[in-house]
Amino acid sequence: MAKKRKWWSGLLVLSLVGVLFTGCSTNNTAGSSTSAPAATTAPAESTAPDATEAPSADVPVDGGTLVTSSFSDIVNINPLLVNDTASGDVAQFVFAKLYNLDREGNVQAEDWSLAAALPEISEDGLTYTVKLKDTAKWSDGQPVVADDVIYTVEMAKNKETGSPLISAFDKVKSVEKVDDHTVKITMSQVYAPFLYALVQEIVPAHVLKDVKPTEMQKNPYGTDPAKTVTSGPWKWTAWKQGESHTLDADPNYWGTVKPHIAQVIYKIYADQNTEVQAIMKGDTDHISAIPVTQVEAVKADGKIDIIQKPGAQYEYVNFNFDGKNFPDGYGLFQGQKTRQAIAHALNRQGMVDNILKGVGALMNAPFLPDTWADPGDAAVNYDYNAETAKKLLAEDGWVADAKDGILVKDGHRFSFELQYNAGNSRREQVAAVIQQNLKDVGIEVKPKAIDFAAWIDQNVTPGKYQALLLAWSLNTPDPDAESIFSSKYFPPAGQNSGWYKNEKLDKLWVDGYSTVDQAKRKEIYKEVGKEISTDLPYVFLYQYGQAIGTGPRVHWAEEDAPEPSLGYGQFFHAIKWWVTE
Amino acid sequence: MTEYLIRRVLQSVLVIFLITILTFLLIHAAPGGPTQVMLAPGLTPEIFEQQAKNLGLDQPIHIQYFHWIGDLLQGDLGYTFKNHIAISDLLWPRIGNTVILMGAAWLVSLLIAIPWGIYNSTKVYGLSDQTASFISYLGFAMPTFWFGILLQQWLSLKLDWFPLSDMHTRGKEGSIADLFMHLVLPVTVLALGFLASYMKYARASMLEVLDQDYIRTARAKGVKERKVVFRHALRNALIPIITILGLDLPILVGGAALTENVFNWPGMGRWFVEMATAREYSALMAVTIVTAVMVVIGNLLADILYVVVDPRVKLGKQGGKAA
Numbered sequence: 001m002a003k004k005r006k007w008w009s010g011l012l013v014l015s016l017v018g019v020l021f022t023g024c025s026t027n028n029t030a031g032s033s034t035s036a037p038a039a040t041t042a043p044a045e046s047t048a049p050d051a052t053e054a055p056s057a058d059v060p061v062d063g064g065t066l067v068t069s070s071f072s073d074i075v076n077i078n079p080l081l082v083n084d085t086a087s088g089d090v091a092q093f094v095f096a097k098l099y100n101l102d103r104e105g106n107v108q109a110e111d112w113s114l115a116a117a118l119p120e121i122s123e124d125g126l127t128y129t130v131k132l133k134d135t136a137k138w139s140d141g142q143p144v145v146a147d148d149v150i151y152t153v154e155m156a157k158n159k160e161t162g163s164p165l166i167s168a169f170d171k172v173k174s175v176e177k178v179d180d181h182t183v184k185i186t187m188s189q190v191y192a193p194f195l196y197a198l199v200q201e202i203v204p205a206h207v208l209k210d211v212k213p214t215e216m217q218k219n220p221y222g223t224d225p226a227k228t229v230t231s232g233p234w235k236w237t238a239w240k241q242g243e244s245h246t247l248d249a250d251p252n253y254w255g256t257v258k259p260h261i262a263q264v265i266y267k268i269y270a271d272q273n274t275e276v277q278a279i280m281k282g283d284t285d286h287i288s289a290i291p292v293t294q295v296e297a298v299k300a301d302g303k304i305d306i307i308q309k310p311g312a313q314y315e316y317v318n319f320n321f322d323g324k325n326f327p328d329g330y331g332l333f334q335g336q337k338t339r340q341a342i343a344h345a346l347n348r349q350g351m352v353d354n355i356l357k358g359v360g361a362l363m364n365a366p367f368l369p370d371t372w373a374d375p376g377d378a379a380v381n382y383d384y385n386a387e388t389a390k391k392l393l394a395e396d397g398w399v400a401d402a403k404d405g406i407l408v409k410d411g412h413r414f415s416f417e418l419q420y421n422a423g424n425s426r427r428e429q430v431a432a433v434i435q436q437n438l439k440d441v442g443i444e445v446k447p448k449a450i451d452f453a454a455w456i457d458q459n460v461t462p463g464k465y466q467a468l469l470l471a472w473s474l475n476t477p478d479p480d481a482e483s484i485f486s487s488k489y490f491p492p493a494g495q496n497s498g499w500y501k502n503e504k505l506d507k508l509w510v511d512g513y514s515t516v517d518q519a520k521r522k523e524i525y526k527e528v529g530k531e532i533s534t535d536l537p538y539v540f541l542y543q544y545g546q547a548i549g550t551g552p553r554v555h556w557a558e559e560d561a562p563e564p565s566l567g568y569g570q571f572f573h574a575i576k577w578w579v580t581e
Numbered sequence: 582m583t584e585y586l587i588r589r590v591l592q593s594v595l596v597i598f599l600i601t602i603l604t605f606l607l608i609h610a611a612p613g614g615p616t617q618v619m620l621a622p623g624l625t626p627e628i629f630e631q632q633a634k635n636l637g638l639d640q641p642i643h644i645q646y647f648h649w650i651g652d653l654l655q656g657d658l659g660y661t662f663k664n665h666i667a668i669s670d671l672l673w674p675r676i677g678n679t680v681i682l683m684g685a686a687w688l689v690s691l692l693i694a695i696p697w698g699i700y701n702s703t704k705v706y707g708l709s710d711q712t713a714s715f716i717s718y719l720g721f722a723m724p725t726f727w728f729g730i731l732l733q734q735w736l737s738l739k740l741d742w743f744p745l746s747d748m749h750t751r752g753k754e755g756s757i758a759d760l761f762m763h764l765v766l767p768v769t770v771l772a773l774g775f776l777a778s779y780m781k782y783a784r785a786s787m788l789e790v791l792d793q794d795y796i797r798t799a800r801a802k803g804v805k806e807r808k809v810v811f812r813h814a815l816r817n818a819l820i821p822i823i824t825i826l827g828l829d830l831p832i833l834v835g836g837a838a839l840t841e842n843v844f845n846w847p848g849m850g851r852w853f854v855e856m857a858t859a860r861e862y863s864a865l866m867a868v869t870i871v872t873a874v875m876v877v878i879g880n881l882l883a884d885i886l887y888v889v890v891d892p893r894v895k896l897g898k899q900g901g902k903a904a
Contacts (some may be wrong), residue, residue: 067751073855075663162631214635218665241671242855243747245849265751270842270851273730274746278845281738281745453860461626477702492626 064579076220079201095201105477125190151205160213168197196476262579311545322499341392343382365529373479375529415444422449463491482509500537631683659863679836679848687772698783722776729843744843827883831875
């Protein structure tokens with residue numbers, strides 16, 4: 001769901017080095033042999049991992065402490081307010097969701113989900129009936145009941161709460177209790193992505209029912225471990241601000257599958273580099289993002305296994321269609337052929353090979369490769385070809401200036417500012433490549449890095465820029481991206497910050513979410529892919545991801561390995577992991 | 582003296598008050614606010630507005646300031662916007678951690694720098710002086726984060742002599758020995774930086790004094806060199822050093838963000854950078870206040886120490902004449 005997307009950049013701005021990933025993947029799969037260097041370079045106390053670890057690595061053991069880490073602290077783990085990665089990470093361990101995703105991104109009622117079965121969706125697609133397990137309990141011993149779901153949905157859709165969940169729940173018309181463990185949610189319109197909105201933690205009504213929506217943020221629920229009643233396998237026991245969180249297995253956890261790991265420590269490091277040092281020293285067992293510049297060094301160390309796979313995020317260049325952002329009000333990107341020429345001029349494969357070190361996938365539409373909505377060949381692929389680019393630019397009326405070779409049309413020079421956030425080294429490199437690539441076809445690019453908070457406030461949200469380099473992180477596998485591309489969502493009312501208007505697409509997005517028939521939706525998104533890749537509001541660059549690193553103490557069965565392609569997939573099935581001392 | 586102190590304190594209060602107004606304005610003038618950082622821009626602006634309203638950020642800036650100063654006068658430093666945690670709960674532990682780190686580094690460097698600098702002033706361009714010069718250049722030239730990483734790679738990851746980072750080993754939070762081990766590497770990095778400047782000051786200050794007429798007279802009178810240095814020269818040489826130390830006092834609470842980052846030390850420097858990125862106004866104001874107070878105290882202490890070190894220095898009363 002487009003509205004549930006969030007800007008990965010917000011996290012990245014905190015990092016010293018861009019998060020990329022390279023090479024092939026390995027993991028800590030039980031029974032899989034440890035990589036060769038480990039056997040030769042591991043220090044004495046952990047030598048011959050094959051011989052010493054094999055028995056315990058194959059058979060889950062209960063107990064022990066998993067130390068995982070991050071480079072930013074939580075803000076608030078109240079599920080109504082979670083909107084940053086660190087808070088989401090901790091919430092993963094301590095809250096049960098109504099539904100969970102399987103490795104392929106399908107919604108499932110798992111053993112650890114609060115719901116007993118998949119929701120019943122009425123034939124008209126307007127009502128969802130959710131049945132809860134009657135065994136589920138909060139950490140204070142109270143049962144998880146229909147009232148909790150009703151309270152959560154109502155608070156999420158209440159504007160006064162200011163919840164980031166509002167975009168997922170604002171199409172809910174009513175939510176009613178059928179019985180203590182059954183809830184009927186009625187939609188005001190058919191909205192297919194809603195199924196993914198149900199992959200959601202809920203909050204305890206009995207704890208929060210008297211809190212006014214406007215006071216929710218100031219309530220200690222979500223920031224004080226003692227006052228945060230949870231429903232997951234681990235309890236939030238302690239928070240040392242800026243240092244660590246302690247999560248202890250809840251002895252009264254209701255699920256049929258119990259966690260093996262007795263304690264999870266979520267450590268906060270100052271930055272990614274410090275975190276990488278720590279995993280090499282063994283101070284942490286699991287990190288979610290190894291900077292691309294250090295992946296080889298970590299591999300060479302031999303003790304750390306690395307899982308590398310493109311994640312649920314993609315990077316793009318966004319054109320601005322509002323003439324007000326250009327001198328004399330002359331929009332440089334109005335011509336479709338001009339935009340196509342830029343797509344041809346950019347060496348996207350070169351970026352993947354040299355900057356992402358080979359791991360990443362080219363994209364031509366806003367749908368992740370190999371997902372059900374991926375339009376495949378239906379989307380136009382722009383190969384790297386400066387000659388084609390020049391030809392298209394000439395066809396669109398651009399002529400090289402005799403003095404400096406920069407293209408000119410109707411007296412306007414083809415020179416624009418490309419904005420991105422400061423402190424993201426990957427983006428700096430990509431911006432430099434874009435500058436060079438476009439210079440080759442006669443376009444002048446002036447890259448400009450800006451502090452993230454200032455940038456969002458002054459440029460991105462109000463749509464005041466000429467072009468920007470940014471990424472989207474997709475929180476759900478649903479392909480709906482209306483809020484990014486539809487003209488319904490021009491600033492200040494939404495996130496179509498490039499003021500892009502395409503009536504055909506405006507309609508297609510609505511068609512896309514207005515049916516729950518998967519086959520029909522697939523056809524619609526294929527058409528979207530075709531149209532959007534032809535018209536190019538963005539040049540879609542590539543899907544990228546992060547390298548997950550795990551130390552030798554952490555183990556899982558193959559089917560429970562971390563899954564980088566899912567949001568929070570670095571902790572996929574953590575309930576089944578185990579650690580050895 | 583008492584009158585002088587009271588006057589100075591009153592002046593300082595006024596200065597701090599003006600600083601708060603200026604800082605408050607500057608911080609709020611920076612583009613972006615707590616809600617922009619807190620919320621993904623993928624959401625509608627109404628949510629930003631609602632969040633700002635819920636947090637009281639929609640009020641005019643002077644009202645926000647009066648709220649803030651009113652709370653401050655009651656000893657309340659306010660709350661973080663993002664998660665409504667009392668600033669005092671966050672600030673004081675970090676100041677404590679930073680004082681431990683910076684204090685240790687300061688002390689180590691002073692204990693080495695002052696005697697060594699004094700010694701070198703008596704043996705200019707000798708081997709010791711040359712060595713000190715080399716160390717000073719190293720201290721000035723080497724970026725602390727780089728030196729820190731170097732020490733980590735070598736003494737922690739490779740030789741496993743010291744812990745890599747953090748302040749404590751998990752489970753050994755109360756252990757002084759454990760804290761000491763965690764201090765060694767960051768203190769080494771920081772002390773090298775302090776050492777370089779203090780040693781230069783001590784040496785230069787002593788050299789200047791040793792060049793004075795009265796020292797020459799003393800020497801001519803046949804006073805022993807030892808007595809010349811310690812009795813006659815040292816007291817005067819210490820005055821400029823004390824000034825520097827007084828002015829450096831805020832460093833003790835301000836922390837060194839880069840070193841704290843490299844060693845994952847939960848101190849003020851690192852926290853301040855985090856809070857600035859997050860546009861946590863109350864936290865930034867709290868740091869400003871604490872730092873401003875420390876600057877004032879540092880200056881006052883320097884002035885008082887002048888009198889202690891050199892009784893000839895009199896703190897002027899109002900209407901007093903400068904000699």
